[in-house]
Amino acid sequence: MDINWGTLAGVFAVSLGITAVVVVMFSLGLAAWARAGHGEPASHTSRARHQKAAAATAVLCFASCLAVAAYGIALIVTG
Numbered sequence: 001m002d003i004n005w006g007t008l009a010g011v012f013a014v015s016l017g018i019t020a021v022v023v024v025m026f027s028l029g030l031a032a033w034a035r036a037g038h039g040e041p042a043s044h045t046s047r048a049r050h051q052k053a054a055a056a057t058a059v060l061c062f063a064s065c066l067a068v069a070a071y072g073i074a075l076i077v078t079g
Helices: 006-036 048-078
Strands: none
Touching: 006 048
């Protein structure tokens, strides 16, 4: 049995990169969710546009994390 070290290193690099991207996207989603005022009572209603944009950004970040996780599970399940 022979190990192709170049391919193994490539798989490691891609998985490490995807993991870093998902962690950053989730962190950005949490930061945007906090900026949208979720978890705290709303103090000013004049920032409604910024809060809506922050909420949309948070949803987009969380959806991208969910899509990556679903794709990984689909790869594992379908073999």
